[in-house]
Amino acid sequence: MKRGIRQRLLFATTAACFLSVVWENAYAQQASETLEPYQMIRSLQYVQDTVVMGDHSAGEMQRFMLTALDKRLRNINPKVFEDPRNVDAALIYAMSGGNPATLEFLVARDVGGNFDTRVGDVLRKYLAGRGLMVAKTLTAMVPEYQNQRIGPYLALVAGNVMVARDANEALRFYTAARLAAPGTIIEEAALRRSVAIAVEKDMPEQGIRYARQYARRFIHSPYASQFADLFVDLIVKHYGVITQDDVDGALEVMSDDRAQAIYLRIARQAAIDGKTELAREASLRAKERGGDAPTPGGSVAKLYGGVANLSAGEVGKAAETIDAVPEDQLSAQDRALKAAAQRVAEEVMRPPSNVSLEQVSADTVANQISAEKTSALPGHDAAGSNAAGNAAASASASSLESEVKSFIDKGRSSLSAVDDLLKKDK
Secondary structure, eight states: OHHHHHHHHHHHHHHHHHHHHHHHHHHHHHHTTTOOHHHHHHHHHHHHHHHHTTOGGGHHHHHHHHHHHHHHHHHSOGGGGGSHHHHHHHHHHHHTTOOHHHHHHHHHTOTTOOSOHHHHHHHHHHHTTOGGGGHHHHHHHHHHHTTSTTHHHHHHHHHHHHTTTOHHHHHHHHHHHHHHSTTSHHHHHHHHHHHHHHHHTTOHHHHHHHHHHHHHHOTTSTTHHHHHHHHHHHHHHHBTTBOHHHHHHHHTTSOHHHHHHHHHHHHHHHHHHTOHHHHHHHHHHHHHHTOSSOOHHHHHHHHHHHHHHHHTTOHHHHHHHHHTSOGGGSOHHHHHHHHHHHHHHHHHHSOOOHHHHSOOOOSEEEOTTTOOEEEOOTTOTTTOHHHHHHHHHHHHHHHHHHHHHHHHHHHHHHHHHHHHHHHHTO
16 A cells, blocks of 8 residues: 555646656747746746745746846847836846846847836946945835836835845835735745844844744745844843743744744843743643653753753753753753753852852951951951951852852853854864
């Protein structure tokens, strides 16, 4: 029975691949002879929108269509650009990952004046990495073209250009792009880049709002891993202003495995950064989203929870939790993190030596009220023997507490350093 199912699946896969090749060859033949650019750009837009909605298998078709469209634009009769739809198609192609040199080629051949020279000049400079040179012209152009086919693309480009100059203005253009092209690759890019601005410019309220929208609409996009990086940075950096309810609300629409992975990343970074409460909460949520089954994700959550307790000074409890995590369920990075955390816990719990038990023998202690210094030697009339003993004990306890805190902070720095080294080795 299982063998029959495998055979049918193999046959279906082979047939699909064969039909895809046949379709591509037929499409290429037709595109090179009959299809106009505006017809081809519609197909490209459909494929790109399909990709960001989660159909990653369409990625190869997207690359194929960009190549076919490039070839068609370079070999087509220039008279087709008397139709404004074909002019827009060429501009959209350039703004959709197409070859910038092709736009240069088309504008240079435009003896009929079909291309708006302002748009052509702006896009050529933008695609050459000199967008700020034409920022003023570009931003003035967006309202003019807002109701036309290239409007959403120009708004997205304007947002990209203005990021370096005015973050709020960039967000305004991204909003315009999203509203003009909902459910498309334009909205996906605009939302993702809006989250990036919110992280970089310390805008937690806007950031969590954009993140919630992205998670609901584009979590299956191939670019969602970039979003996840930004989301983790946003939460760890601004936890407090951003609440646990905000985090849960953004991730509630995700599948359990995706949500668990992001919770674990939050827990890991929070534990290393000493954000104890966040690390604990994220670890707990990761366990909950992982279900009751003993999964590797659950083991990782326990590790991060233990590191969080270590950062909080709960060394004994942390050591037990960390030691109990099976290493065969950890990645190389997390095994290194576990080893570093165990070392910190061992040093903190090491029995004190005779030196650490010695009384403070300083001749003077500070009077905390008057800021004067008085002698605290035993039997001295100014302080009395009892006062001297209390002062010495207090100073000793304060010194030991300071040493422990310093060691934990040093251990946290070690964890962060280990993490940085492992990231460089990726």
